[in-house]
Amino acid sequence: MFGISWAEFAVIFFVAVLVIPARRWPDVARFLARAVKTVRAIIWKITDASEQIKERVDLEAPINDIIGDAARDVLNEISVPIKKKRKNGRAPGTRKK
Helix, strand or coil, X not given: CCCCCHHHHHHHHHHHHHHCCHXXXXXXXXXXXXXXXXXXXXXXXXXXXXXXXXXXXXXXXXXXXHHHHHHHHHXXXXXXXXXXXXCCCCCCCCCCC
């Protein structure tokens, strides 16, 4: 629980019992209950948001793959390799006559 071992928690609890007067314990319990409720609500909101983001990414990934594949196919069909010219102005593999 929050990186606190049971022994550390027991020491904190024992010190709290000694330091906090008995008449304040109901207030402490209410405060702790509100704090736990708030933390749980925040955790649920974060979890829900992360699941929604994951769903959107999972839905968009196949679409991006399809678009990328289609674009590559179209570019491969219409593109023609360009022959590189040498410094002397001739294409490689051609001979001077």
